Amino acid sequence: MSTHDSVLHIFLFPFLAQGHMIPIVDMAKLLSSRGIKITIVTTPLNSISISNSIKSSKSLYASNIHLLILKFPSAEVGLPDGCENLDFVISPAMIPKFISALNLLQTPFEEAVMEHRPHCIIADMFFPWANDVAAKVGIPRLNFHGSCFFSFCASEFVRIHQPYNHVSSETEPFLIPCLPRDITFTKMKLPEFVRENVKNYLSEFMEKALEAESTCYGVVMNSFYELEAEYADCYRNVFGRKAWHIGPLSLCNKETEEKAWRGNESSINEHECLKWLDSKKSNSVVYVCFGSIANFSFDQLKEIASGLEACGKNFIWVVRKVKGEEEKGEDEEWLPKGFEKRVEGKGMIIRGWAPQVLILEHPAVGGFVTHCGWNSTLEGVVAGVPMVTWPVSGEQFYNEKLVTEVLRIGVGVGVQKWVRIVGDFMKREAVEKAINRVMEGEEAEEMRNRAKEFAQMARNAIAENGSSYSDLDALIKELKWLSF
Ligand SMILES: *[C@@H]1O[C@H](CO)[C@@H](O)[C@H](O)[C@H]1NC(C)=O
Ligand SMILES: *[C@@H]1O[C@H](CO)[C@@H](O)[C@H](O)[C@H]1NC(C)=O
Ligand SMILES: *[C@@H]1O[C@H](CO)[C@@H](O)[C@H](O)[C@H]1NC(C)=O
Ligand SMILES: CC(=O)N[C@H]1CO[C@H](CO)[C@@H](O)[C@@H]1O
Numbered sequence: 001m002s003t004h005d006s007v008l009h010i011f012l013f014p015f016l017a018q019g020h021m022i023p024i025v026d027m028a029k030l031l032s033s034r035g036i037k038i039t040i041v042t043t044p045l046n047s048i049s050i051s052n053s054i055k056s057s058k059s060l061y062a063s064n065i066h067l068l069i070l071k072f073p074s075a076e077v078g079l080p081d082g083c084e085n086l087d088f089v090i091s092p093a094m095i096p097k098f099i100s101a102l103n104l105l106q107t108p109f110e111e112a113v114m115e116h117r118p119h120c121i122i123a124d125m126f127f128p129w130a131n132d133v134a135a136k137v138g139i140p141r142l143n144f145h146g147s148c149f150f151s152f153c154a155s156e157f158v159r160i161h162q163p164y165n166h167v168s169s170e171t172e173p174f175l176i177p178c179l180p181r182d183i184t185f186t187k188m189k190l191p192e193f194v195r196e197n198v199k200n201y202l203s204e205f206m207e208k209a210l211e212a213e214s215t216c217y218g219v220v221m222n223s224f225y226e227l228e229a230e231y232a233d234c235y236r237n238v239f240g241r242k243a244w245h246i247g248p249l250s251l252c253n254k255e256t257e258e259k260a261w262r263g264n265e266s267s268i269n270e271h272e273c274l275k276w277l278d279s280k281k282s283n284s285v286v287y288v289c290f291g292s293i294a295n296f297s298f299d300q301l302k303e304i305a306s307g308l309e310a311c312g313k314n315f316i317w318v319v320r321k322v323k324g325e326e327e328k329g330e331d332e333e334w335l336p337k338g339f340e341k342r343v344e345g346k347g348m349i350i351r352g353w354a355p356q357v358l359i360l361e362h363p364a365v366g367g368f369v370t371h372c373g374w375n376s377t378l379e380g381v382v383a384g385v386p387m388v389t390w391p392v393s394g395e396q397f398y399n400e401k402l403v404t405e406v407l408r409i410g411v412g413v414g415v416q417k418w419v420r421i422v423g424d425f426m427k428r429e430a431v432e433k434a435i436n437r438v439m440e441g442e443e444a445e446e447m448r449n450r451a452k453e454f455a456q457m458a459r460n461a462i463a464e465n466g467s468s469y470s471d472l473d474a475l476i477k478e479l480k481w482l483s484f
Contacts, residue, residue: 218242283366307431
């Protein structure tokens with residue numbers, strides 16, 4: 001090793017999508033607070049929001065976090081300039097180009113590792129070649145896949161045993177093999193390339209990522225032991241892999257300002273938003289957000305609007321900015337006629353990025369309609385609010401199972417089909433019914449109580465000597481032992 005002192009230096013290399021960068025920035029803050037020197041490796045455009053998040057941190061340790069910027073090879077693969085983030089990849093034709101660009105980052109990344117000689121690389125699962133880079137310089141590569149133990153185990157068992165080949169239709173339930181507790185699933189909830197057994201660049205990309213997962217040094221998980229103990233054990237014992245649970249990472253943001261800045265500048269003044277929430281009764285507001293990737297049709301947005309209006313609850317609804325539509329004001333065609341007038345005072349629409357953590361933990365918020373991306377799901381757990389699960393794609397259908405059947409802190413809106421970006425279509429009645437189920441009545445009360453217990457467990461986990469705190473200690477000890 002080139003460093004002569006005993007300060008551990010870790011390279012963090014997040015995937016280039018907003019949802020993946022948020023937990024990595026949190027992880028950087030957490031690790032630096034334990035005396036580790038951190039270098040976050042990213043590209044020019046992505047470095048702006050990362051650097052803003054770090055700056056907003058009043059943490060004493062922010063000066064221990066460095067940024068290393070690699071040029072993104074957009075021109076080399078034929079992507080428009082500045083298309084450096086999966087959130088900007090809007091047409092299917094751009095996906096293979098984006099993947100090629102990710103792979104082209106290997107050489108500059110390797111050069112950076114050679115130059116700076118970190119003691120460990122924590123890279124996103126979608127950089128499978130980080131294993132090779134780490135092996136070249138003889139350091140461990142840890143994987144970060146931004147998901148949880150439950151979903152990882154479930155999807156691996158489905159991938160390995162292919163139970164979907166033994167059902168007669170896409171909607172006939174099958175049991176997920178080997179998984180602790182009986183959990184059923186359907187073929188329709190699997191990604192289309194699995195469902196249709198297509199071999200293409202996407203399936204190849206996934207295979208490579210999963211293969212690298214099985215051969216890397218270990219995994220860091222944004223989760224905590226008490227949330228999914230059986231599945232954490234399953235991951236370690238059945239798959240025989242090393243894993244450290246160090247979450248919930250979002251809990252390392254303590255100041256209002258840094259919570260508001262998580263990810264990107266909010267499209268709304270957080271004080272205005274909190275003042276509005278202050279004026280509402282406790283547990284009376286439902287917060288609706290589908291993450292940064294989903295892009296629903298106007299018809300779907302109309303159904304959501306009608307469902308929200310019909311259930312009569314207060315709401316905050318985050319809508320992804322619709323290109324060219326944002327200036328039209330009240331006549332936006334994706335809202336039913338007169339909608340904003342009718343819900344005035346009752347509902348708030350945020351166009352763009354919302355200060356989600358601040359909103360969720362406000363006592364007025366009593367329910368969360370979520371796409372079940374892991375970062376959002378865990379934020380819901382930490383806030384102790386029951387959820388309406390509305391998965392779209394990715395591993396979100398497994399996360400839904402964890403929330404509704406294992407933790408029993410949410411109800412499904414009824415989505416049946418995995419559809420990239422646009423999602424399965426849901427009617428207003430389903431929206432209304434699911435929201436009512438988490439907001440009022442005995443069932444809602446029970447879910448809320450359970451959710452509050454998990455929220456407390458999450459706080460205990462990261463407190464001194466808690467399960468996540470101790471696991472991070474163990475990880476640091478092991479890395480030091482390997483390095484010095
Ligand atoms: C969302 O989808 C619509 C088509 O339904 C498309 O016109 C628009 O550009 C997409 N927006 C984003 C931000 O991807
Ligand atoms: C962050 O917010 C700025 C300003 O609203 C926007 O221009 C930029 O595209 C956002 N970045 C990402 C990665 O979403
Ligand atoms: C944590 O554990 C150590 C060693 O067992 C002990 O000395 C310390 O007091 C504990 N801290 C807390 C906050 O319980
Ligand atoms: C992809 C994803 O789930 N992103 C979410 C991560 O958390 C922020 C708030 O902190 C959400 O706004 C994103 O939608």
